[in-house]
Amino acid sequence: QVQxxxxxxxxxxxxxxxxxTCAVSGVSISNGHWWDWVRQSPGKGLEWIGxxxxxxxxxxSPSLKGRVxxxxxxxxNQLSLKLSSVTAADTAIYYCARDxxxxxxxxxxxxxxxxxTVSS
Amino acid sequence: DIVxxxxxxxxxxxxxxxxxxxxKSSQSVLYSSNNKNYLxxxxxxxxxxxxxxxYWASTRESGVPDRFxxxxxxxxxxxxxxxxxxxxxxxxxxxxxxxxxxxxxxGQGTKLEI
Numbered sequence: 001q002v003q004x005x006x007x008x009x010x011x012x013x014x015x016x017x018x019x020x021t022c023a024v025s026g027v028s029i030s031n032g033h034w035w036d037w038v039r040q041s042p043g044k045g046l047e048w049i050g051x052x053x054x055x056x057x058x059x060x061s062p063s064l065k066g067r068v069x070x071x072x073x074x075x076x077n078q079l080s081l082k083l084s085s086v087t088a089a090d091t092a093i094y095y096c097a098r099d100x101x102x103x104x105x106x107x108x109x110x111x112x113x114x115x116x117t118v119s120s
Numbered sequence: 121d122i123v124x125x126x127x128x129x130x131x132x133x134x135x136x137x138x139x140x141x142x143x144k145s146s147q148s149v150l151y152s153s154n155n156k157n158y159l160x161x162x163x164x165x166x167x168x169x170x171x172x173x174x175y176w177a178s179t180r181e182s183g184v185p186d187r188f189x190x191x192x193x194x195x196x197x198x199x200x201x202x203x204x205x206x207x208x209x210x211x212x213x214x215x216x217x218x219x220x221x222x223x224x225x226x227g228q229g230t231k232l233e234i
Contacts, residue, residue: 046170046213048224059222062121095169104176105217105224106160110169 002026004096004111012090012118018083022096022111029077030054034099036107037070037081041092051099052079086118122147122218126227132234139201141230143214148194151219158217161190161199163210164229170213174199201232209233 008020022035029035037049050060052070060068069082083090093115097107123146133139149158157177162170172181174190177197187202201208214227 045228046215046226048226051222061223062221097169100172100175103154103156104160105158105222106172106175106215107170108172108181110171113169 002098002109004098004109006094006096006111006114008094008114008116010115010117012086012116013120014087014118016086016118018081018086018090018094018116018118020081020094020096020114020116021078022080023076023078024098025077027098029072029079030074033101035070035072035079036097036099037079038095038097038107039092040095040113041089043089044092047092049081049083049094088118090116091118092116121223122149122216122225124214124216124225124227126212126214126230128230129228130231130233133201133204133232135206135234136203139204139208139232141199141212141214141232143192143197143199143227145195145197145216147218149216149218150194157193157197159190159192159197160215160217161188162213162215163208164213165210173212204232204234206234 003025005023012018034051036051052058067084071080093113095113096111098109100108125144127142159177161174164170178190189200211229
């Protein structure tokens with residue numbers, strides 16, 4: 001069974017960098033699926049952050065491009081998210097998710113999410 | 121960016137009755153290359169991540185009860201729950217995909233109650 005688990009600091013200072021890791025189990029992260037980050041905040045609802053393919057190709061939301069970096073560590077079977085210059089507006093639950101594939105452009109497996117609060 | 125608008129924002133339906141949620145896209149999500157509508161529906165319960173119900177507007181995800189169905193094409197879509205069960209209480213979201221460059225956007229959500 002595919003499982004995803006996010007981890008990282010729950011509190012980040014304004015202007016700092018948010019760093020999260022998503023550990024994947026039950027499937028190799030190199031098996032050809034895209035892997036995504038999605039966040040959810042009370043003010044903006046669900047928001048797509050970006051995605052990465054095992055080959056290293058990335059796509060990012062235009063609204064976050066320039067601040068976001070997604071990477072993959074195949075040896076650890078995990079993906080990572082870095083979001084720089086954070087403000088209170090970046091406070092949200094952050095999810096990692098697996099693209100279902102077959103050109104469906106949807107997500108069939110999700111982590112439980114991790115709450116990140118941006119505050120001094 | 122494509123904007124997704126759901127209606128209503130909240131809905132109360134009696135057990136066993138039909139529930140209908142609408143989703144309207146600001147641009148067509150129908151791709152002529154494969155004649156697929158890139159519109160999905162998710163169910164989210166408190167403290168849980170979204171769960172995929174429907175993709176390509178009308179294809180039910182494996183394991184999803186057949187009381188859930190999706191319809192529509194182009195810019196107007198509907199999620200129907202034919203006979204509401206207590207476990208269906210949740211917030212429902214529609215989501216679209218547009219390519220070149222890839223972009224995904226969600227509706228604001230519809231809260232479904234008994």
